[in-house]
Amino acid sequence: MTELKQPARVRFAPSPTGHMHLGSARTALYNYLIARQTGGTFILRIEDTDTKRYIPEAEDELIKGIKWLGLDYDEGPGKGGQYGPYRQSERKDIYTKFAEQLVESGHAYYCFCSPEHLAKVREVQQANKESLHYDGTCREIPVEDARKRIAAGERYVIRFKMPKTGSITVHDHLRGDITVENKVLDDSVLVKSDGWALYHLAAMVDDYLMKITHVIRGSEWLPSLPLHMHIIRAFGWPEPTFIHLSVFLKPSGKGKMSKRETADAMKDGHSIFVKDLEELGYVPEGVVNWTALMGWSYDDHTEFFSLQDLVEKFSIDHLNPSPAAINFTKLDYFNALHIRNFSDEDLANRVKPFLEAAGYKTSIDKLIILAPILKERLPTLDDVVDMAGFFFKNDISYPAEDLIAKGLEKTQCRQILTQILEILNGIGDIKKDIAEEPMRELVEKSGFSAGQVFGIMRVAVTGQKVSPPLFESMEVIGKDIVLNRIQQAIKLLD
RNA sequence: GCCCCCAUUGUCUAGCGGCCUAGGACGUGGCCCUCUCAAGGCCAAAACACGGGUUCGAGUCCCGUUGGGGGCACCA
Numbered sequence A: 001m002t003e004l005k006q007p008a009r010v011r012f013a014p015s016p017t018g019h020m021h022l023g024s025a026r027t028a029l030y031n032y033l034i035a036r037q038t039g040g041t042f043i044l045r046i047e048d049t050d051t052k053r054y055i056p057e058a059e060d061e062l063i064k065g066i067k068w069l070g071l072d073y074d075e076g077p078g079k080g081g082q083y084g085p086y087r088q089s090e091r092k093d094i095y096t097k098f099a100e101q102l103v104e105s106g107h108a109y110y111c112f113c114s115p116e117h118l119a120k121v122r123e124v125q126q127a128n129k130e131s132l133h134y135d136g137t138c139r140e141i142p143v144e145d146a147r148k149r150i151a152a153g154e155r156y157v158i159r160f161k162m163p164k165t166g167s168i169t170v171h172d173h174l175r176g177d178i179t180v181e182n183k184v185l186d187d188s189v190l191v192k193s194d195g196w197a198l199y200h201l202a203a204m205v206d207d208y209l210m211k212i213t214h215v216i217r218g219s220e221w222l223p224s225l226p227l228h229m230h231i232i233r234a235f236g237w238p239e240p241t242f243i244h245l246s247v248f249l250k251p252s253g254k255g256k257m258s259k260r261e262t263a264d265a266m267k268d269g270h271s272i273f274v275k276d277l278e279e280l281g282y283v284p285e286g287v288v289n290w291t292a293l294m295g296w297s298y299d300d301h302t303e304f305f306s307l308q309d310l311v312e313k314f315s316i317d318h319l320n321p322s323p324a325a326i327n328f329t330k331l332d333y334f335n336a337l338h339i340r341n342f343s344d345e346d347l348a349n350r351v352k353p354f355l356e357a358a359g360y361k362t363s364i365d366k367l368i369i370l371a372p373i374l375k376e377r378l379p380t381l382d383d384v385v386d387m388a389g390f391f392f393k394n395d396i397s398y399p400a401e402d403l404i405a406k407g408l409e410k411t412q413c414r415q416i417l418t419q420i421l422e423i424l425n426g427i428g429d430i431k432k433d434i435a436e437e438p439m440r441e442l443v444e445k446s447g448f449s450a451g452q453v454f455g456i457m458r459v460a461v462t463g464q465k466v467s468p469p470l471f472e473s474m475e476v477i478g479k480d481i482v483l484n485r486i487q488q489a490i491k492l493l494d
Numbered sequence B: 001g002c003c004c005c006c007a008u009u010g011u012c013u014a015g016c017g018g019c020c021u022a023g024g025a026c027g028u029g030g031c032c033c034u035c036u037c038a039a040g041g042c043c044a045a046a047a048c049a050c051g052g053g054u055u056c057g058a059g060u061c062c063c064g065u066u067g068g069g070g071g072c073a074c075c076a
Helices: A022-037 A058-068 A092-104 A115-127 A143-151 A199-209 A219-235 A259-267 A274-279 A284-292 A307-313 A328-341 A344-357 A364-375 A381-392 A410-426 A432-446 A450-462 A470-477 A479-492
Strands: A009-012 A041-044 A108-111 A157-160 A167-172 A176-181 A189-191 A214-218 A241-245
Touching: A009 A022, A009 A214, A022 A041, A022 A058, A022 A214, A022 A241, A022 A274, A022 A284, A022 A307, A041 A058, A058 A274, A092 A108, A092 A157, A092 A189, A092 A199, A092 A219, A108 A143, A157 A219, A167 A219, A167 A241, A176 A219, A189 A199, A199 A219, A214 A219, A219 A241, A274 A284, A284 A307, A284 A328, A344 A364, A344 A381, A364 A381, A364 A470, A381 A470, A410 A432, A410 A450, A410 A479, A432 A450, A432 A470, A450 A470, A450 A479, A470 A479
Parallel strands: A009 A041, A214 A241
Antiparallel strands: A108 A157, A157 A189, A167 A176
8 A cells, every 4th residue: 555656647548439338438447547546647539540430429428428437537538638639530640650650660661452452362361271461462662662653643551560580578467478479460551541540550659659658458459469569669669568458248258248139138227338327227336336346356355346445446456367247237236235325315316317207297305305215225226217206196007906915805905995094084194103103003903914904005105016115105295195095096996 | 270368156256375174246045124125134055177297285386178258451
């Protein structure tokens, strides 16, 4: 704890090509945590160099998502910062400059191969069961010749000139040293024929220029770490600490979530997309706690963490490199745990939009009163609609048979209701401490079980077989409406 | 086909050579509490993939096998 830490400059660098999912959320979280923990800087960088896959709404969703999670960034789109711009689409010239520098220093070359040629090469390699790689056609074209062809209008890309021999050792903070033979590495394209840099170049350039100290990203990047390190070393830049996070697997642990499985999860009220999670009634505290623990742990028993706890306790030294299967039931658990932890006011405010979306007219005051009896019963905020909707309706409706308690006849139930009505009518107030005692006496006299009597009463008053505690509920509903509903129930049994 | 990574109960994980007859949590089963549903309490079943080494001693280190995952684009 007394360990001195240098302020980290870290970045979350998503591409705006789709919905923000759990994997991204965790990557963003971990980046945020070490930034805050070290008094460093959390940067948002949009990697939008692929104009073909660009989705205009995606950037907004991304920003909304990380803000919802509570991860505010220090530098990035909409925030500025001295290392901007923070959208790669606004940095094209920078990449071109560095790419040319690589050509100049002999670490890269111009390539004029057509896509058709490349496809054919791949096809042949595939047929021969060889590894797939560029065939090197343009590798040895003298730079002066290449420049002439470019001047003459030929289309070209810039490729990295990967050494043919030797090996490179890279370091991943979770896995240690990884050594690969250069000959299995490819002459990857750095700049496309449309002039846009590819990830491999753009990200390395930006990380350097933005003075990134720790690169925390998904493990799908691990195979290209050797290439990235070659690029970094070709420039002679300092090497950031690389941390490749394991991927999330589908609940069965067999592979990633497919489109189909994602849709099926949604039917169950679960999703891997941040925006869905919000709509489904998950709270950021729960999502953060849950995702933080998929791949990281504090000790052998502590599991409840607020964002602030995580800022204090997170450590990149306790990361787990193995892939983790998503466990939605555990998300439900963490979500419920955090909901229970909310103050009454907080819960009231968070639950209100869900009731309103369901068409109920609500008031914060009433919700604050309700909060204590609701808290324990809400796996998600959305559950408030089923659990507490009856507090906000004028007319409740339910099938008459719900009024007939197990083991009782219709007439017996009707009689009980009549007695309940009498008792409630006779007392001044239906507050719990006033109403409960006479009701218990009724149970005693009737010879039926508390479960039977209160069950009938519950349906009559709430219209539901499942509800928050009866007497507390009646108190909130108010005497007039309670009596009225019981009368309705009696009529229903006629 | 080639390359890389990973490997403790169903799932998330603790474990960094002796504190392990392997700990916690979710889930599951049972009991208690109880006006329903929850919440809470108690209890139970459930794991070191396999085979070789190294060591006085291995879940922990090394090698192999198997299994799983990821990557091999003018995507990120």
